[in-house]
Amino acid sequence: MPAWSRVESELDEGMLRDVRDAVFKVGACSLKSFTLMNEDEIRRVLAWRNRPRTRLWMVRNKPISMDEHREFLRHLSEGTSDLYWMILKGRLRMGVIYLNQIDRRERSARIGLYRNPDYRRAGVGSEMMGLLLETAFDRLGLEILYAMVLEHNQRAVDLYVSAGFRPTGRVVTCPEEEGERRIFLEMRLTGKGETT
Numbered sequence: 001m002p003a004w005s006r007v008e009s010e011l012d013e014g015m016l017r018d019v020r021d022a023v024f025k026v027g028a029c030s031l032k033s034f035t036l037m038n039e040d041e042i043r044r045v046l047a048w049r050n051r052p053r054t055r056l057w058m059v060r061n062k063p064i065s066m067d068e069h070r071e072f073l074r075h076l077s078e079g080t081s082d083l084y085w086m087i088l089k090g091r092l093r094m095g096v097i098y099l100n101q102i103d104r105r106e107r108s109a110r111i112g113l114y115r116n117p118d119y120r121r122a123g124v125g126s127e128m129m130g131l132l133l134e135t136a137f138d139r140l141g142l143e144i145l146y147a148m149v150l151e152h153n154q155r156a157v158d159l160y161v162s163a164g165f166r167p168t169g170r171v172v173t174c175p176e177e178e179g180e181r182r183i184f185l186e187m188r189l190t191g192k193g194e195t196t
Helices: 013-020 039-050 066-078 124-139 154-162
Strands: 023-026 029-033 083-089 092-103 108-115 144-150 166-173 182-190
Touching: 013 083, 023 124, 029 124, 039 066, 039 092, 039 108, 083 124, 092 124, 108 124, 124 154, 144 154, 154 182
Parallel strands: 108 144
Antiparallel strands: 023 029, 029 083, 083 092, 092 108, 144 182, 166 182
């Protein structure tokens, strides 16, 4: 039974802490919380995130230092509004999926994913999206998911649309530190198949 049918109001803080501090199975994969990563995994995830072809598509597309990364991991260990997992398929590390800005009352979150740049296999994005949606809707009981996708990243736009997301607007960013104007599509998906 999906979590959203068992819970009548807001998401349970204890349940969010449990998945924040766990390794759990979803289909043929295991999701390992960032709060449990060892030193090698911490360095590996930072290297994936900082690869030029990965960060090109991020909202914040500048490299992240190890100090910033460790501060981010500390933040994750102290709260439940942001949950990040490394995807393991056997001994392979596929990539990262995450939920952030979790709103327990609205039962919503922003989502994202990025693959291990060395894990090249057709369909990996769709597989990762499936794991993310199953975790968000079935395990956690979220009802609404939001995403921001660079408008010109057609592969990502297609991935989100094929998963059921629908564009709801455009966001133009020009952070001073980034120095460039970028246009993102805001997208939304509900767990009950509604798009509005």
